[in-house]
Amino acid sequence: MKAGIVGAGIMGQLLAFELTHLGWDVTLFDPAAKNNCSMAAAGLLTPVAELEKNDLLVFQLGIEALSRHWPDVLARLPNVIYFKRMGSLILSHPNDQAELLRFIQIITAKMDSNKLGNYQQLTREQIIDMEPDIVKGCCGYFFTQEGQIDNQQLLSTLENYLFDKVIFKKLAVQRVEPYQVLTQQEKYHFDWVFDCRGLGARDKFIDLRSIRGELIWLHAPDVTIHRPVRLFHPRYNLYLVPRAENVYLLGASEIESEDYSAISVRTVLELLTAAYYMQPKLAEARIIKTMTHCRPTLANHLPRILYSDRYIAVNGLYRHGFLIGPTLAKEIIKFIQHGKQSLTYPQLWNKPNDHDSFQQ
Ligand SMILES: Cc1cc2nc3c(=O)[nH]c(=O)nc-3n(C[C@H](O)[C@H](O)[C@H](O)COP(=O)(O)OP(=O)(O)OC[C@H]3O[C@@H](n4cnc5c(N)ncnc54)[C@H](O)[C@@H]3O)c2cc1C
Structure with a gap:
């Protein structure tokens, strides 16, 4: 054919x-x-966390990809690809827990009809045990079925x-x-x-439209974080995605626009402020590059x-x-x-x- x-x-x-x-x-x-x-x-592969803004359908497609299809595709490629399934962390400062609780309520309500997703609340000590380089003041949850790929x-x-x-x-x-x-x-x-x-x-x-996204790449030799981390903050949300050799991707904005121009000062300030709060040692990281592109999006986001x-x-x-x-x-x-x-x-x-x- x-x-x-x-x-x-x-x-x-x-x-x-x-x-x-x-x-x-x-x-x-x-x-x-x-x-x-x-x-x-x-390269975030976070089907449970995506439930906050999305349908159960995206969760089901994502769980299937993570558990079956990605391992199958990667096994057929000649080179080893950076692909991790060590779970992800969702964190907030204890004073900002309201946002985190709202997030957990939304996803548990959506997951009730489907028991595939697994998560657990963590004490501060458990967070430090898992990821010693995350600051002590955080509280949060661990989502066991999530991961990341070097796309x-x-x-x-x-x-x-x-x-x-x-x-x-x-x-x-x-x-x-x-x-x-x-x-x-x-x-x-x-x-x-x-x-x-x-x-x-x-x-x-x-009904196809564009949603702009901006991302910052950091190299932080002094910081070792293994799992994707989402940080809830009253003003802005951040995710940090680890890659090999202490490279971290910080993202990402979501702006209703078809604008491919360089990253804005606002986004840089927001992402770096949240990252600095999560781990002050990131202040010494080097900004390797920034990325901007537009996501192809349909009216129902599906x-x-x-x-x-x-x-x-x-x-x-x-x-x-x-x-x-x-x-x-x-x-x-x-x-x-x-x-x-x-x-x-x-x-x-x-x-x-x-x-x-x-x-x-
Ligand atoms: C900042 C940012 C962060 C993201 N992070 C994640 C993430 O962590 N995890 C995740 O799962 N997704 C993430 N995404 C979303 C993901 O990148 C998109 O969902 C995905 O790239 C869409 O893939 P696609 O193949 O449909 O489209 P595209 O990657 O846009 O590919 C479409 C291709 O079609 C080509 N094309 C268009 N018109 C023509 C034409 N007339 N003739 C020939 N070729 C044509 C284009 O050149 C392009 O190469 C992120 C997106 C952004 C912007």
């Missing part, structure tokens, strides 16, 4: 990876794969792995349709077409898959591309191999609406 995939973010690359394993001939179109939203992400390392490894297995076309696509992909110069024919253009797919997803004859478009990965991407890829593979009756998440699937400019 011949597949044309448009967009080489995490969604397009995971689909290319799965299809090549099935022996398909894959052509991947993208003029800017090194500068997409996926390259800007922090930049993953994307470059995937790209290298696919290099001699797929045809890469560094081309902007003008139209994506069943059986064909059109660039300015040429019309390409395929048995199946997969549209993974993120924010480039507004012609197919009319992912959606549009399908018609030999055409599949997947979008709305919002802040969850790495959390849920592998489960979405597996769901799509089930659909093309066994049809609609085999789907685990039929609620994700939609026929294009009449008002969408989709052409059959």
Whole structure:
């Protein structure tokens, strides 16, 4: 079978990876794969914590990816990827516990119908036992099923792995349709077409919008934190995601805007102030770089898959591309191999609406 995939973010690359394993001939179109939203992400894999703002569906897709699909994908790659499942911490200063309690109430209310998530309240001593480099004044919770992945390392490894297995076309696509992909110069024919253009797919997803995110990368040789940490603060929330060799990613803002300009002074001040509160030694960290990008987001903040004859478009990965991407890829593979009756998440699937400019 011949597949044309448009967009080489995490969604397009995971689909290319799965299809090549099935022996398909894959052509991947993208003029800017090194500068997409996926390259800007922090690699948090926190399905339980995401329940605060999201549906149980994202939690289920994320738990499945963490427990089954990520280990399976990583085992098939030639290089070892930094991927940890040591749980995560959600913390606050004792004076700010109201925010933390509100958060716990929201997620426990959503999890009641689904007992998969596991968490425990921690004493200060237990926090210090787990993460000695977190300041003593914090109180919080431990979420056992969470983790992190080095998504930049993953994307470059995937790209290298696919290099001699797929045809890469560094081309902007003008139209994506069943059986064909059109660039300015040429019309390409395929048995199946997969549209993974993120924010480039507004012609197919009319409620697609952009949410800007900003991130700071730190190198802190004097600080050792192993697990992702979220800090609740009355004014702003922070997460810190550990990477190898004492690198930490601090994030991330969420601003309703399609603005790719550099990080704002406000975000830098907020993120660094919260980080400094969590561990004053971070004052001596070095800022390696800052990142800004825009998350492809649908009206209900959930992912959606549009399908018609030999055409599949997947979008709305919002802040969850790495959390849920592998489960979405597996769901799509089930659909093309066994049809609609085999789907685990039929609620994700939609026929294009009449008002969408989709052409059959
Ligand atoms: C600051 C920040 C932090 C984040 N942190 C996390 C996190 O910790 N965990 C997590 O799970 N998610 C996180 N995310 C979200 C995650 O990055 C996105 O959900 C994910 O990248 C979306 O992937 P995608 O493949 O759908 O889109 P993209 O990565 O945007 O890829 C789409 C691709 O399509 C290409 N394209 C577009 N139009 C065309 C065209 N006409 N022709 C050819 N190609 C085209 C683009 O060049 C692009 O490469 C974060 C996002 C941001 C901004």
